[in-house]
Amino acid sequence: xxxxxxxxxxxxxxxxxxxxxxxxxxxxxxxxxxxxxxxxxxxxxxxxxxxxxxxxxxxxxxxxxxxxxxxxxxxxxxxxxxxxxxxxxxxxxxxxxxxxxxxxxxxxxxxxxxxxxxxxxxxxxxxxxxxxxxxxxxxxxxxxxxxxxxxxxxxxxxxxxxxxxxxxxxxxxxxxxxxxxxxxxxx
Amino acid sequence: xxxxxxxxxxxxxxxxxxxxxxxxxxxxxxxxxxxxxxxxxxxxxxxxxxxxxxxxxxxxxxxxxxxxxxxxxxxxxxxxxxxxxxxxxxxxxxxxxxxxxxxxxxxxxxxxxxxxxxxxxxxxxxxxxxxxxxxxxxxxxxxxxxxxxxxxxxxxxxxxxxxxxxxxxxxxxxxxxxxxxxxxxxxxxxxxxxxxxxxxxxx
Numbered sequence: 001x002x003x004x005x006x007x008x009x010x011x012x013x014x015x016x017x018x019x020x021x022x023x024x025x026x027x028x029x030x031x032x033x034x035x036x037x038x039x040x041x042x043x044x045x046x047x048x049x050x051x052x053x054x055x056x057x058x059x060x061x062x063x064x065x066x067x068x069x070x071x072x073x074x075x076x077x078x079x080x081x082x083x084x085x086x087x088x089x090x091x092x093x094x095x096x097x098x099x100x101x102x103x104x105x106x107x108x109x110x111x112x113x114x115x116x117x118x119x120x121x122x123x124x125x126x127x128x129x130x131x132x133x134x135x136x137x138x139x140x141x142x143x144x145x146x147x148x149x150x151x152x153x154x155x156x157x158x159x160x161x162x163x164x165x166x167x168x169x170x171x172x173x174x175x176x177x178x179x180x181x182x183x184x185x186x187x
Numbered sequence: 188x189x190x191x192x193x194x195x196x197x198x199x200x201x202x203x204x205x206x207x208x209x210x211x212x213x214x215x216x217x218x219x220x221x222x223x224x225x226x227x228x229x230x231x232x233x234x235x236x237x238x239x240x241x242x243x244x245x246x247x248x249x250x251x252x253x254x255x256x257x258x259x260x261x262x263x264x265x266x267x268x269x270x271x272x273x274x275x276x277x278x279x280x281x282x283x284x285x286x287x288x289x290x291x292x293x294x295x296x297x298x299x300x301x302x303x304x305x306x307x308x309x310x311x312x313x314x315x316x317x318x319x320x321x322x323x324x325x326x327x328x329x330x331x332x333x334x335x336x337x338x339x340x341x342x343x344x345x346x347x348x349x350x351x352x353x354x355x356x357x358x359x360x361x362x363x364x365x366x367x368x369x370x371x372x373x374x375x376x377x378x379x380x381x382x383x384x385x386x387x388x389x390x
Contacts, residue, residue, distance in 0.1 A: 044255025045270075047223060051246045052274035187224045 003085040010087045017086035018147030021079075021096060022140050025104050028071045030132070033111040034118075034125040036067055037182065041119055050186060057175035060182070064105075064112045064175070072104025088151065095150030102163040103143040109174040110135050116181035139166060189215055190382045193229075195373055197325075200351045202370050203358040207377035213360040214254070214329050216377065220358055221251040221327045247275065249325045254333075256314040260303035264289055264313045267302060271317045280320050288319035292342065307334045318346060326350065328359040341366075 002020045003013055040046040049059055076097055083093035114132040118124035146159030189212030197203055205213045218224050220231070222242060231238040233245050258267045265285050272280035289298055292312040302310060311334045318326060326347075332340055344366040347357060351370050359365065376382075 042255075043259065044253055044257035045259065047221075047251060047253055047255075048257045048271065048274055050223060051221065051249070051251055053243070053247050053277050054274075 013086045014088060014092075014151060015148075017082070017088055017092070018096070018099075018144035018151070020086075021075075021082055021100070021147070022103070022144045025072065025075045025100060025143075026107060026133075026136060026140065028075055029067075029104060029107040029111050030129060032067065032071060033115050033128055033132075036063060036112055036115045037119055038115070038124075041185070046182065047186060050183065056179040056182065060112070060116075060178045061171070061175045064108050064178075067112065068105050068108040072100070072108055075104060076100040091153065092147060092151040095147050095156055098160055099143040099146045099163060102160060102167055103139045106139050106163075106167050106170045107136055109170045109178075110139075113174055113178050113181065116178045116185065119182065119185040139163070142166070189384060190377055191228075191384050193375065193377075193382055195375065197356050197358070197373070198371065199354045199356065200371055201356055202347075202351065202367055202372045203375060204365060204367070204372055205358070205360040205375045205377055206362075207379075211378040213377055216375075217327050217329050217358060217360060218253070221249060222246060223251070248323050249327055250275075250318060250321050250323045251327050252314055252317075252331060253329045256310050258302045258310055258313055261301055263299050263301055264294060264305075264316070265298050267313060268317060268320065272320065275321065275323070284320060285316070288316040289313070291319060292316050293339070308336055308339065311335055312339060315343060315346070318350070324354075325356040325358070328357070330360050330362070332361055332363060332365070 002016065006013060006016070037046060040049060050056060052059065079093055079097045079100060082088075083090075083096065088096070110132050111128065114128035115124070117131060118127045121127060142159050142162050146156040146163070149156040149159060193216065195203060205216055207213055215224070219226050222231075222238060222245060233241065233248075238245055257271070259270065262270070265282065268285045268288070269279055272278060286298060289295065289312075292315060294309060294312055294316070297305060297309065302313060305313065311331075315331065331343060335343065347359075347365075347367060348370065351357060351367070
């Protein structure tokens with residue numbers, strides 16, 4: 001929508017691209033977040049999940065993966081289209097793809113953490129945003145920064161490594177924290 | 188705190204029947220038994236060992252059915268039973284066994300209908316059909332008779348009785364006669380003064 005609204009000024013569009021795409025990714029991951037555990041909580045399935053034989057963090061990771069497949073992955077898949085709209089050169093489009101593939105899973109995990117912490121709270125959606133937006137700042141900075149560096153024709157490897165490190169940390173630790181938050185929510 | 192000094196021993200084929208007025212802690216006690224929450228004080232033993240040391244094995248050996256049926260509205264009855272089976276035992280239950288269980292509870296012909304189109308009592312029956320499929324030994328049922336008609340109540344009673352005769356264990360709460368009088372029944376009236384919560388010291 002942005003390129004349609006802003007007009008066809010190539011330089012301006014190129015400069016905005018990284019930030020706009022990342023804010024869009026953040027919004028996409030936030031929108032469905034509130035319902036990630038709310039349905040299971042309301043119909044009692046979450047109790048059964050807590051008592052299930054697979055470890056809770058594994059089930060949580062599966063749910064977050066499903067969320068990412070529906071929000072983060074489509075975002076990454078349409079990057080070629082976005083690249084065309086923003087007049088990006090090929091290296092920048094590749095950079096955008098890499099940064100979204102590495103960064104959006106972290107957003108999904110963080111959002112799920114917010115959803116677990118606000119489970120059963122009325123108006124939880126707003127709280128999730130308040131809790132999670134500050135935590136997603138590093139992802140946003142490195143993701144959008146990497147795209148800008150690619151645009152300048154330089155090597156953005158350092159950004160991708162940092163994003164990758166964030167992703168690994170998030171995958172390792174956040175499911176356990178979510179599991180704990182869910183246990184507390186159901187006590 | 189809701190209650191204290193509750194102590195009981197459930198032998199094979201034994202029933203724990205929790206009764207009492209609303210809000211006296213029946214659900215809390217059963218949720219504690221189901222390991223969904225920890226007791227403030229005291230200890231739970233399963234086969235003579237502390238529950239916390241063997242949570243995984245214990246959870247494979249129990250069925251918990253709370254106020255909610257834990258059914259997904261968009262899935263049909265068979266799929267819901269499959270989910271329950273995968274969650275508890277990590278395997279799919281056999282389709283013909285699941286169909287037979289549903290048929291026994293009077294849901295023949297409703298297997299392929301999304302659960303959202305079923306009535307409250309029928310949903311409860313789907314949830315109860317899981318009891319016929321699970322090999323779990325301890326059934327923890329929180330007011331299992333709600334929303335059921337007279338025929339279904341009688342049927343559930345006979346299901347519970349045959350579970351007990353196989354040496355299964357049962358803990359349930361109810362407001363009406365559960366029809367298990369001949370069994371090894373342990374009555375727990377939670378609103379009895381002897382179980383009153385200890386008065387907390389004030390400073």
